[in-house]
Amino acid sequence: MDWRSVGFDWNRARAFLVTAEEGSLSAAARALGMTQPTLGRQVSALEEELGVALFEREGTRLALTPAGREMVEHVRAMGEAAANVALTASGQSQSLEGNLCITASEFFSARILAELMVGFRARHPGIQIEIVAANDVRDLRRREADIAIRNTQPTQPDLIARKLGDSTGGFYAAKSLLDRRGRPRDAAEMLALGMIGFCDNAQMVAGLNRMGYPAQDGDFVALSNSHLVQWDMVRAGLGVGVFPCLQADAAPDVERVLPEADPMRFPVWLVAHREVKSNRRVRLAFDYLAEHFPIG
Amino acid sequence: MDWRSVGFDWNRARAFLVTAEEGSLSAAARALGMTQPTLGRQVSALEEELGVALFEREGTRLALTPAGREMVEHVRAMGEAAANVALTASGQSQSLEGNLCITASEFFSARILAELMVGFRARHPGIQIEIVAANDVRDLRRREADIAIRNTQPTQPDLIARKLGDSTGGFYAAKSLLDRRGRPRDAAEMLALGMIGFCDNAQMVAGLNRMGYPAQDGDFVALSNSHLVQWDMVRAGLGVGVFPCLQADAAPDVERVLPEADPMRFPVWLVAHREVKSNRRVRLAFDYLAEHFPIG
DNA sequence: TAATCGCTATGCGTATCTGCATGGATTGGC
DNA sequence: GCCAATCCATGCAGATACGCATAGCGATTA
Numbered sequence: 216m217d218w219r220s221v222g223f224d225w226n227r228a229r230a231f232l233v234t235a236e237e238g239s240l241s242a243a244a245r246a247l248g249m250t251q252p253t254l255g256r257q258v259s260a261l262e263e264e265l266g267v268a269l270f271e272r273e274g275t276r277l278a279l280t281p282a283g284r285e286m287v288e289h290v291r292a293m294g295e296a297a298a299n300v301a302l303t304a305s306g307q308s309q310s311l312e313g314n315l316c317i318t319a320s321e322f323f324s325a326r327i328l329a330e331l332m333v334g335f336r337a338r339h340p341g342i343q344i345e346i347v348a349a350n351d352v353r354d355l356r357r358r359e360a361d362i363a364i365r366n367t368q369p370t371q372p373d374l375i376a377r378k379l380g381d382s383t384g385g386f387y388a389a390k391s392l393l394d395r396r397g398r399p400r401d402a403a404e405m406l407a408l409g410m411i412g413f414c415d416n417a418q419m420v421a422g423l424n425r426m427g428y429p430a431q432d433g434d435f436v437a438l439s440n441s442h443l444v445q446w447d448m449v450r451a452g453l454g455v456g457v458f459p460c461l462q463a464d465a466a467p468d469v470e471r472v473l474p475e476a477d478p479m480r481f482p483v484w485l486v487a488h489r490e491v492k493s494n495r496r497v498r499l500a501f502d503y504l505a506e507h508f509p510i511g
Numbered sequence: 512m513d514w515r516s517v518g519f520d521w522n523r524a525r526a527f528l529v530t531a532e533e534g535s536l537s538a539a540a541r542a543l544g545m546t547q548p549t550l551g552r553q554v555s556a557l558e559e560e561l562g563v564a565l566f567e568r569e570g571t572r573l574a575l576t577p578a579g580r581e582m583v584e585h586v587r588a589m590g591e592a593a594a595n596v597a598l599t600a601s602g603q604s605q606s607l608e609g610n611l612c613i614t615a616s617e618f619f620s621a622r623i624l625a626e627l628m629v630g631f632r633a634r635h636p637g638i639q640i641e642i643v644a645a646n647d648v649r650d651l652r653r654r655e656a657d658i659a660i661r662n663t664q665p666t667q668p669d670l671i672a673r674k675l676g677d678s679t680g681g682f683y684a685a686k687s688l689l690d691r692r693g694r695p696r697d698a699a700e701m702l703a704l705g706m707i708g709f710c711d712n713a714q715m716v717a718g719l720n721r722m723g724y725p726a727q728d729g730d731f732v733a734l735s736n737s738h739l740v741q742w743d744m745v746r747a748g749l750g751v752g753v754f755p756c757l758q759a760d761a762a763p764d765v766e767r768v769l770p771e772a773d774p775m776r777f778p779v780w781l782v783a784h785r786e787v788k789s790n791r792r793v794r795l796a797f798d799y800l801a802e803h804f805p806i807g
Numbered sequence: 808t809a810a811t812c813g814c815t816a817t818g819c820g821t822a823t824c825t826g827c828a829t830g831g832a833t834t835g836g837c
Numbered sequence: 838g839c840c841a842a843t844c845c846a847t848g849c850a851g852a853t854a855c856g857c858a859t860a861g862c863g864a865t866t867a
Binding site for chain 2: 216217218219220221222223224225226228229232233246247248265266267282285286289290292293294295296297298299300301302303304305307308310313354357358359
């Protein structure tokens with residue numbers, strides 16, 4: 216086999232890839248944890264090594280040349296393969312020392328994972344835990360996390376999932392608000408108190424409508440992308456929000472609205488990538504979460 | 512996008528790939544033009560970086576661990592992508608300075624290309640020419656060559672081919688041999704003179720049989736993997752060989768055997784990879800060869 | 808059994824690369 | 838129109854990696 220064709224500096228290819236994807240040397244340097252001069256020199260060296268002008272230096276900005284656009288396609292394939300390498304590698308690692316990344320919604324991260332991880336750390340002190348609180352779904356294939364807690368059953372075949380149960384949710388408002396404005400007896404009265412939702416609350420409105428609540432966009436008095444901020448809004452008496460019963464019932468200054476209504480149910484899934492599941496640290500955490508995760 | 516997963520040292524992945532494929536650090540170092548200690552340290556560093564033992568040091572030899580076997584699959588994908596990067600890069604290079612690699616059979620390389628390239632060099636002095644004389648088919652996709660001259664029409668869709676014509680071939684023997692043993696009047700007499708063929712002459716025997724010559728393995732008195740060596744064998748009077756008419760007819764001390772027989776015809780194709788064809792140097796050489804390549 | 812060959816591991820001097828600090832240039836906002 | 842922010846290019850000191858030389862180990866051979 217002839218290896219001359221792959222004899223160029225692969226790290227320079229990586230520098231080019233990230234620079235092209237991020238749009239600037241500085242951004243790429245931040246993403247890779249390197250400095251901008253280093254990346255700039257690597258990209259320049261790659262251009263010289265391959266004899267191809269990849270970027271057009273127009274003033275202060277870099278723009279891909281046509282050749283660069285062509286090249287980035289292939290380098291991207293290299294990056295995909297590299298991600299698979301890293302994925303498999305982390306799956307092969309059987310060490311109990313190392314880090315572990317778990318992602319969950321903000322609320323679960325703060326109110327459940329934070330406490331659960333205390334017990335896990337006590338059992339496995341060598342494992343450094345990173346919790347990515349994100350309401351959007353993180354890509355386990357790119358190893359943006361090792362373990363995810365999600366509310367939908369994953370469909371990709373290379374993900375391993377275990378259903379932890381159904382979490383119940385309900386409407387909650389501050390006691391002070393209810394004392395002042397009265398406790399609603401039906402959906403219409405609740406909506407009149409003002410709702411608190413997500414920034415893109417079309418999804419939430421649709422969900423409420425599906426459950427029979429005639430919510431409209433105008434019923435929402437405040438929005439936030441953060442569930443925790445929503446929680447503090449509710450506690451401040453700003454309106455009515457939707458929260459998991461298990462956590463919200465424990466708050467003394469907050470009270471369930473329409474307590475006789477059927478609680479919402481949403482499934483809770485524990486998800487890991489198949490490759491990564493073979494990692495000993497991940498397996499331990501996966502089993503620990505499956506055993507101790509509180510569902511209510 | 513999260514780039515942490517591709518943040519490992521890609522050059523170390525390359526070192527691992529070549530080491531695994533070549534079977535030893537020393538062989539990999541030779542293939543990559545590096546030294547064995549460097550590659551050894553890179554592989555060790557990769558193992559530490561990924562937290563995976565890739566090789567088992569059993570005495571003096573390296574053996575892939577199960578984890579390493581799993582890993583090499585993914586790293587190989589990286590290598591494939593890297594080869595595409597190099598391929599595209601060389602296609603994007605429009606410089607008239609640089610090298611150019613042409614492959615052809617030994618005979619074509621020596622008797623045709625060598626002379627043709629004199630004229631090409633005169634026109635384009637900046638282009639350094641490398642001729643890979645190889646009777647086996649070189650992989651243009653891996654860029655083992657930029658241009659190939661072959662005797663079959665390529666089937667892969669990403670190759671660009673132009674038929675230069677049909678080259679004729681015939682049986683040749685040394686005048687001295689024919690003077691001494693007499694000039695054959697039919698195939699049987701020719702075979703009795705002794706044939707000269709390739710090391711794996713099963714293919715050649717089959718070809719002769721297809722053309723109606725009752726050749727057998729025992730008719731061959733000498734074999735060589737090199738067509739040029741065969742030529743010198745024929746000139747030395749060792750036996751009868753098959754050669755292109757255009758070149759063999761020009762040799763004063765060699766004479767055609769069974770001159771009235773139909774000459775063999777085999778097509779001559781000029782082939783380049785589509786990506787590489789856009790390279791200016793390749794395009795120039797491709798067109799030059801298409802124009803000047805002698806067919807007889 | 809001694810010898811040779813091929814492979815890997817390690818020390819050391821040097822060359823290369825990286826990061827830091829800085830300068831120049833452009834864009835966007837007030 | 839000026840100021841601030843952002844980005845890329847460059848000089849310089851230190852860290853890193855490389856190649857060379859060598860030693861150790863195992864297998865094959867005479």
